[in-house]
Amino acid sequence: MQRIRFLVVLMVFTSCELFISKERQMERRVNQELMAIDWDSVDQYPLFDNCDENVSKEIQKACFETTMLNHFAKAFSGLQFEVEQDMNDTIKVDFLIDEHGFITIRDIEENGEIMAVLPNIKQEITTRLNDLTTVAPAIKQGVPVGVSIRLPLILKTTE
Structure with a gap:
């Protein structure tokens, strides 16, 4: 038993x-x-047509950043404002590159001093950056994912 x-x-x-x-x-x-999973990083950065997907992650990032900055420089070329006082300030623009590679502006940081001097600056930034090209989206574990990017725009007076 x-x-x-x-x-x-x-x-x-x-x-x-x-x-x-x-x-x-x-x-x-x-x-x-x-x-x-490390959710704060991607396996492959978003890529423009001129960037090589077969290089290291660091080179991909550098290519993406350089190409993005060139697009911004081209978009803002010729943009000038006249102000009565010296200015050296920064506006931060937040972008989203979604899982399909579309780039959209999510937010433009409010800066009271800049908005007082340049009330149309947000609309001008949005208009000029509205026609950004699409890119190959970022990849995380083989799946296209969206990424957020913050770009500082430095506004500085020149003589």
């Missing part, structure tokens, strides 16, 4: 794992995988 009790007790302790549903086991594994 003792032998039977031992078997029953052993069976109760070892069979608990069998009652956990496969869905719950899968959910647990997925959660472990998600916790292991």
